[in-house]
Amino acid sequence: MRIGQLAETVGLPTSTIRFYEQKGLMPAADRTAKGYRKYTAEAVERLKMIKFATSLGFALDDLPGLFASGEGLDHEQVMAHLQDRTAEINHLLNTLTRQKTQMEYLTQRLGELWRAGHCISACELDGLLSELSTTKESKVI
CATH class of the missing domain: 1.10.1660.10 (Multidrug-efflux Transporter Regulator; Chain: A; Domain 2)
Structure with missing residues (x-):
């Protein structure tokens, strides 16, 4: 052909x-x-x-x-690659799950603050982000 x-x-x-x-x-x-x-x-x-x-x-x-x-295909190399790729995907999924949880929390907190008429400063945002990483990270992992 x-x-x-x-x-x-x-x-x-x-x-x-x-x-x-x-x-x-x-x-x-x-x-x-x-x-x-x-x-x-x-x-x-x-x-x-x-x-x-x-x-x-x-x-x-x-x-x-x-x-x-x-x-x-070399079967051993395929299996090793599949195992490595599965580990990479699991790591990515964990990272994305943590980021999703953080985004949801941040969206909810900022929504509450803004509905109350409070516009936050960079310093307050930094505090909110610090709070987010300490309280939410432990729930995800």
């Missing part, structure tokens, strides 16, 4: 396929007598593996090592 057919089959632009070839992620395609790239089913499988790996968060520079065996 030609590059356009391959691109349609795997859902990638032809420029991406050419880029992957230049980066060494895809073996160079055979050429027809007229110079067109000619791909096999193996190219479809390789591109699907590249898409899968990048969807897991692997950087393109990580992929040559994953494909080093020539037999698909």
